[in-house]
Amino acid sequence: MKKRELAALIDVSFTLNRGERIAIVGESGAGKSILGFSIVNLISKPGYIESGSIKLENKELTTMNLRQLQEIRGKRIAMIFQDPMMTLNPVLTIGNQLVETIRSHTNISYKDARNIAIEKLHNVQISSPEKRFDQYPHELSGGMRQRVIIAAVLLLNPDIIIADEPTTALDVTIQAEILQLLLSICRDNGVALILISHDLGVVSKVAERTLVMYAGHIVEEGPTLEIINDPQHPYTQGLLNALPQMTIPGQRLNQIQGSMPSLAERPTGCAFHPRCPYATQKCKQEQPQFIYSGVSSVACFMIEDMLNEFADTDKEVL
Amino acid sequence: MATPLIQISGLEKAFSTNESWLGQWRLRQGKLARHKDSVHALNGVNLTINQGETLCVVGETGCGKSTLARVIMGLTPPSAGEIHYLDQRIDQLNNRQRMFFRRRMQMVFQNPYASLNPRMTVYQTLSEPISFHNPQLSQSSVDEKIDELLESVGISASSSDRYPHEFSGGQRQRISLARALSVEPDFIVADEPLSALDVSVQAQVLNLMMDKQEERNLSYLFITHDLAVVEHFATRVAVMYLGRICELSPTSTLFSSPKHPYTQALLSAIPRLDSNTAQPIRLIGEVPTPTEKPIGCVFQARCPYANQRCYESSPSMTLQSDGSSVACHAIEEGRL
Numbered sequence: 308m309k310k311r312e313l314a315a316l317i318d319v320s321f322t323l324n325r326g327e328r329i330a331i332v333g334e335s336g337a338g339k340s341i342l343g344f345s346i347v348n349l350i351s352k353p354g355y356i357e358s359g360s361i362k363l364e365n366k367e368l369t370t371m372n373l374r375q376l377q378e379i380r381g382k383r384i385a386m387i388f389q390d391p392m393m394t395l396n397p398v399l400t401i402g403n404q405l406v407e408t409i410r411s412h413t414n415i416s417y418k419d420a421r422n423i424a425i426e427k428l429h430n431v432q433i434s435s436p437e438k439r440f441d442q443y444p445h446e447l448s449g450g451m452r453q454r455v456i457i458a459a460v461l462l463l464n465p466d467i468i469i470a471d472e473p474t475t476a477l478d479v480t481i482q483a484e485i486l487q488l489l490l491s492i493c494r495d496n497g498v499a500l501i502l503i504s505h506d507l508g509v510v511s512k513v514a515e516r517t518l519v520m521y522a523g524h525i526v527e528e529g530p531t532l533e534i535i536n537d538p539q540h541p542y543t544q545g546l547l548n549a550l551p552q553m554t555i556p557g558q559r560l561n562q563i564q565g566s567m568p569s570l571a572e573r574p575t576g577c578a579f580h581p582r583c584p585y586a587t588q589k590c591k592q593e594q595p596q597f598i599y600s601g602v603s604s605v606a607c608f609m610i611e612d613m614l615n616e617f618a619d620t621d622k623e624v625l
Numbered sequence: 626m627a628t629p630l631i632q633i634s635g636l637e638k639a640f641s642t643n644e645s646w647l648g649q650w651r652l653r654q655g656k657l658a659r660h661k662d663s664v665h666a667l668n669g670v671n672l673t674i675n676q677g678e679t680l681c682v683v684g685e686t687g688c689g690k691s692t693l694a695r696v697i698m699g700l701t702p703p704s705a706g707e708i709h710y711l712d713q714r715i716d717q718l719n720n721r722q723r724m725f726f727r728r729r730m731q732m733v734f735q736n737p738y739a740s741l742n743p744r745m746t747v748y749q750t751l752s753e754p755i756s757f758h759n760p761q762l763s764q765s766s767v768d769e770k771i772d773e774l775l776e777s778v779g780i781s782a783s784s785s786d787r788y789p790h791e792f793s794g795g796q797r798q799r800i801s802l803a804r805a806l807s808v809e810p811d812f813i814v815a816d817e818p819l820s821a822l823d824v825s826v827q828a829q830v831l832n833l834m835m836d837k838q839e840e841r842n843l844s845y846l847f848i849t850h851d852l853a854v855v856e857h858f859a860t861r862v863a864v865m866y867l868g869r870i871c872e873l874s875p876t877s878t879l880f881s882s883p884k885h886p887y888t889q890a891l892l893s894a895i896p897r898l899d900s901n902t903a904q905p906i907r908l909i910g911e912v913p914t915p916t917e918k919p920i921g922c923v924f925q926a927r928c929p930y931a932n933q934r935c936y937e938s939s940p941s942m943t944l945q946s947d948g949s950s951v952a953c954h955a956i957e958e959g960r961l
Contacts, residue, residue, distance in 0.1 A: 334824065482894065483894035545825060560832050566823075
């Protein structure tokens, strides 16, 4: 890496199985959106993928040219962004945008494309889809717009949906509906989902597996419910304990001291050590490796030491 | 009972959507007629805020909760209704008369990136209100006060000559809070102060707000859409829908037995951590824009229990046996 460059992601590895729903959780600046964008190579300049590989089945995505990528984007891997108003073109009708999407990827007539679009709008529970087809985005409410986006994503029957904070801009009651819709669509069509979110409550409703990110690293990975019930990494513990529902009303909340370091000031060793209550000398110098704790995979020296201790006592007992 | 700190009665606020004179003319049945369109953001809000309590106002986008905050602070005049501070009416004061109340009431805004002046150092941001409201203070005592304030919100006094962009979101929100506290108010209106912050930082700011409340016997009007925060922080909760308050309860009562159908739906929609919670109650449609003054109950269009009476007359707040007040015909009639 050159001198004036900053790494947003460092040594991130994970797999996604067919039809699986995973979540990437972290605070702002953790690199979760960059991770989502990297998968379909949507990183804007001056950002670039320095090294590593992203494979869809056996095809390498990082080295593809634009033409090859366009075969993947939308058709195999589709994205839902946070703000539906930014995603939809305000000067085109909903129908035009949907039809355009279908016809740019497949060679079918306008009429057929229109039928597909209306069917998909119907699938996402939009009332009177024929009427909505000719409306403009500003005529729809926020929740309705996000439904249109989901319909657009479904047009080409992708294998993977990457949803970047899909409900953050919505109210709670609408959020609950959109999550329910997303979940049922993934289940019914066997679509894999990568949900990027900062809200552990949302994640627990949708994802089977969760990756927790901190300052460009994945720090913990495991089944969602187990991570929520028994978080291993001190950061995950802190994140969960900081939620108001984890404390008796009126008491002080359990806060994590400090804040996430900026990319330029990433500490040496484990990136979490300045905020970690268990940090030792070793944490300041070395980068912890992933280790399976019995609940989840964690990158933490404390967990590693604990496991080693257990192993030693086991040996003595034997 | 002692006089409440803030008393609001019959508060209404309408925003005109065709302000220009030319835009108000329409052709109706062959004749030109003048017609003013307006959005009714508040439709008769009655509230009291007691000394030392935290009143949370919750509701979805567009229900008028931010308008309520701005009207109370006098940032925008109400269309009708009265606001009293202790026993003095404050909604019709001019700027000079209001000065005294500006010291007593302060506001913390949602976005600390926008509410701090990027060209003023933290020292300038804090010294302006202090020396403006206390012209008798000497320079050295102002400096002393600023250092004390900064330390009290957990920011080292040595960084007072830095600019807002040099701080993180959580630190900026602490500076906003310090600015509000700088004139030693009794009452702080906080409009979504946590929603721009990350979870771990939210906890820091919320703890700080609770500390300050204990130290200074502050009253908060806390506006939020995050019900988990409300459950933790509020003394009482007011649930707003379309410019009206539909339920006002002590926090624990509201969360253990929500009464209004809207409150029930709202609570059921919170994504909880435990996996085996009930399915959220699904409401039909979304919050409509109140361009017409609503006739009947504001919630009738989405309410599963609505009947003819709900379409025709608006329910008034009635006190229930457990201390909560609800505005709902169905509850009044025992249908729910």
